[in-house]
Amino acid sequence: MTTYTVYKEQLPGLFEKWSKLYALHVPARLREGFYDLVPWKKDLEIAWDYDVAYNSAKRFVMPPHEALITYDRRTCEAKPVFDAPKQILFGVHPYDVKALNQLDQIMEAGSPDQNYIRRREATVVMVFEPLTVSSSAFWASVGASSVAHGFDLYWTKIGPAAFTVEVGSVRGEELLGMNGPLLASTAGDKEGARRAKARVLAKARKNALRYNWEETPRLLAKCWDSPLWRRYSQMCLACGSCNLVCPTCYCFDIREESDDQLETGVRSREWDGCMLEGFAKVAGNHNFRPKAQDRYRHRYFRKGKYIYDKIGELGCVGCGRCVRACTAGIANPLKVFNELWEETAHEY
């Protein structure tokens, strides 16, 4: 793929143009130590060195609340609702794109999720190679430090005011070229990008699994009865925070509400999570995962085994958001997997 070199002074002009065609979101500082993708506006300072976006990119392709159909009780008709705003996510880190790519695979499988797919297609993803690493992140050790697809442009900062931009799609190249001809990267610029990646990888590897991530499903298969599940889940508040901040958790609940005339209505979905007590409640008030322990174990099996069994990768990209979000301090895939590894080390 083609790689161009772009200078910082070109950015305001490009952002200006893009924001007229798309809702443009860029990384910015919310408060000391907290960053997120926020709507771009003129003179907004971009947080190039952000460690992790407080909220994952999931909300842009699978919003917390989303109308699916409208219905009319008088005519017994239902119509699908497709809302897919054109948006650019500028500066998404590779592990979050890896999460989007995983959602793509899952949403396409079986009966394709049309609402998701349309939103994803309307979303331009511009990756940014991280410069810093969150203290709770471990993406380098779960195979999520780089992505080969799923983005339109891949930005790497190679100097105080210069970037290399690798093209991932025709759409991305057209957007980049909107303000005139582009400068192809020199061999030196490309080498600069490689070094930038090597630098951040060295930082990211400080938090790591003690084994090859591909062993995780085999490890979990031996750990169903581990005492660890009870030890940690005693503190579980069943608040679902770990699910909801997770860039790969996609479970949702379906609700319906009539209009005030009781004639028409909307069926919508909203985020749900397997750590919530009501998640596994079915007809007749039966709950097939009634205890926090069952739910806690389920989530780790989901991340480390069930998703792997489906698509051959972990359901965890190592962003570390659940580690930060858990007020009880028990959500930590890195710690849990490493402790299970220690527990079973004598068996290898």
Next chain:
Amino acid sequence: MAKPKIAFFDFAGCEGDQLQIANLEERLLDILGHVEVVSFREVVTGHSDDYDVAFVEGSITRPEDEIRLKEIRKNAKVLVALGACAAIGGINCLKNFMAENVYREEVYGGSARWFPTYAARPLKSVVKVDAEVPGCPIDPVEFARITKELLQGRAPWIPDFPVCVECKQAGNVCRYEMGKMCLGIITRAGCKAACVTEGAHCWGCRGLVPGANLDAARIVMDRAGSDRKATQDLLRFFLGDTGAAL
């Protein structure tokens, strides 16, 4: 089919929940179009004891309240608790942690002995409650939805998960990550995390979420640096009638 008859009642409380309903304005006219209101003193005049659904606001604080509430229960097919006082006892329960002579003196002064009161309690401590619209004050949007669900013969739904879920949906930065206290971890959601979204923290006005892990919550609050007295004050504010209050 005849329109269901509905009536509103209040006990110890500020009538703020009925005011929230009146605040629905045009929407209220649409919703009330499906029912016959026989008693709603903030909106219409007149009263009748012939009703199907009773919306009851306020908590029970006197022996004679019990008699009146049992009468309402007998007349109504469906009894809905409206607001924190009715659903969980709410701030009226603050007095339950004080000596009786102290709070009666404080409220009624020299006439204290004319007004017998006892520990404040929610409606469900006295009669069977069929549905709740929690919150202080209630969310009129939730009231509208629950009323429509009742009209359609559906089971009225209120969230059975904590406020954290709605904070995450809203994308709020967690109060605990900012070194602050918050009761969202044990409080029933449904408010769209309104207080946190506006920059404050959760006070627990919607009551405990089913299955709230209170032991864990106390440890979390301890770790967040809250002293025992501050934790106690926060838990007693709305949750005085629940197992959460120390």
